[in-house]
Amino acid sequence: MKFFSHFGKYLLMLKGMLSKPENPKLYWKEYMHQCSEIGIGSLGIVMIISVFMGAVSAVQTAYQISNPLINKIIIAQIVRDTVILEFSPTLICVVLAGVVGSKISSELGNMRVSEQIDALEIMGINTKTYLVLPKIAAAITTIPMLVIVSMFLGVYGGRLTASLSGVLSADTYDKGLMEQFIPYNVFFAMMKAYTFAFLLSSIPAYFGYYVNGGSLEIGRSSTKSVVITCIVILFADYILAALLL
Amino acid sequence: MIEFRNIKKNFGDKLVLNDVSHVMENGKANLIIGTSGSGKTVLQKCLVGLFEPDAGEIIYDGMSFTHMDEDHRKMLRQQIGMLFQGSALFDSMTVEENVRFPLDMFTKDKNLVKLKRVNEVLERVNLSGSNKKYPSEISGGMKKRVGIARAIVLNPKYLFCDEPNSGLDPQTSGLIDKLIYEITKDYNMTTIINTHDMNSVMEIGDNILYLKDGKKEWTGTKNDIIYSDNKNLNQFIFASEFLQDAKQMRMMEKK
Numbered sequence: 001m002k003f004f005s006h007f008g009k010y011l012l013m014l015k016g017m018l019s020k021p022e023n024p025k026l027y028w029k030e031y032m033h034q035c036s037e038i039g040i041g042s043l044g045i046v047m048i049i050s051v052f053m054g055a056v057s058a059v060q061t062a063y064q065i066s067n068p069l070i071n072k073i074i075i076a077q078i079v080r081d082t083v084i085l086e087f088s089p090t091l092i093c094v095v096l097a098g099v100v101g102s103k104i105s106s107e108l109g110n111m112r113v114s115e116q117i118d119a120l121e122i123m124g125i126n127t128k129t130y131l132v133l134p135k136i137a138a139a140i141t142t143i144p145m146l147v148i149v150s151m152f153l154g155v156y157g158g159r160l161t162a163s164l165s166g167v168l169s170a171d172t173y174d175k176g177l178m179e180q181f182i183p184y185n186v187f188f189a190m191m192k193a194y195t196f197a198f199l200l201s202s203i204p205a206y207f208g209y210y211v212n213g214g215s216l217e218i219g220r221s222s223t224k225s226v227v228i229t230c231i232v233i234l235f236a237d238y239i240l241a242a243l244l245l
Numbered sequence: 246m247i248e249f250r251n252i253k254k255n256f257g258d259k260l261v262l263n264d265v266s267h268v269m270e271n272g273k274a275n276l277i278i279g280t281s282g283s284g285k286t287v288l289q290k291c292l293v294g295l296f297e298p299d300a301g302e303i304i305y306d307g308m309s310f311t312h313m314d315e316d317h318r319k320m321l322r323q324q325i326g327m328l329f330q331g332s333a334l335f336d337s338m339t340v341e342e343n344v345r346f347p348l349d350m351f352t353k354d355k356n357l358v359k360l361k362r363v364n365e366v367l368e369r370v371n372l373s374g375s376n377k378k379y380p381s382e383i384s385g386g387m388k389k390r391v392g393i394a395r396a397i398v399l400n401p402k403y404l405f406c407d408e409p410n411s412g413l414d415p416q417t418s419g420l421i422d423k424l425i426y427e428i429t430k431d432y433n434m435t436t437i438i439n440t441h442d443m444n445s446v447m448e449i450g451d452n453i454l455y456l457k458d459g460k461k462e463w464t465g466t467k468n469d470i471i472y473s474d475n476k477n478l479n480q481f482i483f484a485s486e487f488l489q490d491a492k493q494m495r496m497m498e499k500k
Contacts, residue, residue, distance in 0.1 A: 022319075022350055022351065023349065023350050023351070026349055026350055114331055114333060114336075115329045115330070115331055115333040116333050116334075116335055116336075118295055118327075118329065118333065119327065119329060119333040121294075121295060121322075122293055122295070122322060122325055122326075122327045122405075123322065123323070123346075123347050123350065123351075124318075124319040124320070124321075124322035124323045124325075124351070125350060126319075
């Protein structure tokens, strides 16, 4: 019962943010600010994780393919496909649910508790449109870009490790990358990136926007939003895989 | 003028406002007083639309706020300024940006015109020169004054103040009261102030509504309050022996 009540309130929040901005210029400024906060702010962690993700993936794939009859070129293909299909969109978005999601939730929660949201309401501003919409729009714009960066860096991380550890030469790795490449996989990964970007910004926004109480509740709601977002992302991952693959 | 009739508000089983009616007059400091938990803040939040009352009607200068659609409410809210208990300043903005925010959102004035207006209201609240400071760099009293400046920057017709003296020393409290009172008179606004500060009541109480357990218990002015024989009001206002003695003296002087 509680789930339906939250879900209904979440849908109403999404509906409520679709109204005409009072001053499009200020909304654009806020959107650009959020793009910088979410996109540029998360670039560092995404880059580090992606390189290591690809590197570990290459080492572990090489370890499992010990049969001399199997062409080692397949290591590059496995790294490429796992990075594109799963690691970059899903793993990166789960990490971003923690980084970006908790930030959105605690920022809105703090504004709610310190009555800043009420102050905006009193001024006649639709706070859902002014505070929530730019965050979701910025996440939908920047997170797929981060996923693309992650794909390149993940594959590059695998190449670097494979060549440095002597598992595969850089040339062979590059050759493997070009073979049996399915462009649809990138489309599928982007579909996941857009879906997860929406989820990881809107769910924490809901928890932050409707927080009640003080600083303790802000912390609790931030943690809860990250946990729920991660679960919903994994569930959506399964649904999208079942539908689109 | 703001009139409200038969306002009722429940939170679950708890009846917080019970059939409260009153008229808040134009150009006067209208005070809502009462002990903590008496329903002052809930009543004020109902009046500005942050809470929806379960029953009753709110009327702003002849227009029913209760039956207004969201677009008209938004228009009306641009004529409302509010000072919050904790000031509710935007942490990431400077004093100037905080005060300027409503102008940026709702006017198409040029930057110089906006800056002139910001400096005007900052000067009005005695905060000239604090433009570039952040809320974390200023005192509680200054925050309240920035809150007032932000609330009046669009020349509102209605000013709401929720506990403007809370957390302030008596001297700063007095200054804030004086400032709100002067602004009310200068701009001929309808000002509604929630307070349980007795100095405020005695200094600026043009029209006082006393709430007890969510019900209207007494109404009058600061001059009436001394001579009121309402037991609950007297217990609330003259809670300390010092104030009781002061009341006795005033009564004797009158005789």
